[in-house]
Amino acid sequence: MSVASWFGDRLPISGRQFQELTNEPVPYHLKRWWFALGGTPAYLFIVQIITGILLAFYYESSPSTAYQSVEHITTSVSFGWYIRSVHKWAATLMIVAVILHQMRVFFTGAYRNPREINWVVGMCLLFCTLMTGFTGYSLVYEQLSFWGATVGANISDTIPFVGGFLKRMMLAGDAYNQSTLSRFFVLHAAILPVTIVFLIATHIAVIRMQGVTEFQFKDEDEGTARTFNFFPDHLYTELIIGLVLMVVLSALATILPATLGPEANPLQTPEVIKPEWFFYVAFRWLKLFTGTAAVLSMGFIVFVMFAWPWIDNWIRKHTRFQEASVWIGILGVVTIIGLTLWEAFARH
């Protein structure tokens, strides 16, 4: 009995069926690199899982040894600096890719009826990615980790009604204590990645059910093929992107390796304290407005982002501004870039 028939008897699916199942016809516009941005964060997420598992072999999530274990990984373990730096840079690029993918979807109106649900799933992915980034740099237990977590917890404390509860859940007490780091570790290495896996699966399932939005570009003939095969054509594209990303990540990890700031000191807040770049917007916003007003306005903006497909639909139905979303989007992007640069260059 051949190996193929042995498996064939036990797994009742033929090669042809399997090919049909996995072979989503891909719209022709995905031949353009700009449209392969959805696969990029997914690829980087796999890089994060692999390097994250490797880091977890040596990382210790106790305040007394966390910093030393990161130092040990960076300076003593073979290629530890490389694994840690790739993890850090892949996180940065993943956030960039998620934001670029979301901008592409926004400006091409790909979130409109019937794709509202996938927009919401995508928004959840964005916030899970940001949360993973936040809990990730909290684990290093350098000054930024400690004070970032403290400030973050106190921000959530200002949310009316549930703030106090959220803060206590986050810190495992009223202030940063011995149990806090374990919570961040479990969130970072278990809860958030598993949530992201489920969200990505939903995201892809919904795409498969609805089909990818098709675009016709002006420079294309009417007779151009509408679709091409996922396997192997689009998979090759993704493979090339994967290899290029590995080269970019390795280059960044070598040229700009992940550094280690001073160890967390609960008794002394540093003179200048800033979060990671992807929170610069929120950090500057919190400086512009005070306390609950800042948090509530930020919450309102997040709500608008989630509900945008419906808000956009309402604007298109009830006003004559059919492309209002483009102008609102440009305004949003300019504001985000402006606040980020302001926070990046301002000393306080």
Place this chain on the structure above:
Amino acid sequence: MANEGSRSDLSAPDASHHAEPESPDRRQFLDTASRTAMVAGVVGGYGGFALIAGKYLYPATTGDVMWQFVSEVEGIKVGESIRYRGPSGEMINITRMRREGTADDFIALSSTCPHLGCQVRWEGQNDRFFCPCHNGEFDPSGIGIGGPPGDAGQSLPRYELRVERGLLHIAVPPPRFASAEDRSGIVTADEGIVGPGHDPCLGCESDRPGYHGGEELV
């Protein structure tokens, strides 16, 4: 070899027949070459990463040692054996054989049986180290004389010792983290550390002569 072939194949027709339309052979060749390059890139790139990951996971052994204080020389009587835990957790039996006051009076042997890793214990009445797991026996210098270690010719690994100003020191692997909590020191029968731990000066003035901060003496 494949690369050299491809270079000459590609360069010759390009130079002389610039306007010639693509031949099916050439198309086939480029197709195969690009596929091969792609597979080589994928295997090389991710294979390289897998090698790095393997090297990363394999525990590093530096071979570094540090000198740690054990006890005052006069604190261990001739014929007496103490158990000592090193900074990275290894258990060591230190036995005093003579009374000359030098490092040669002592012998420091790992208390981990080389057979299957159980802890051996000193039996003064039988003049031997004994492993309770498989009845392994070692003479006072750590050479296997009975049981599986005796049959296989295995000995207990030895640690270097030295005496400075009446204080006995041992060369042991350093702790994993330089600033980790140090649990090294003499271990009592109930696994508790004797006295003030590894540092004779713990709790006394640090300017006392002979004080080394309990760390490296090199």
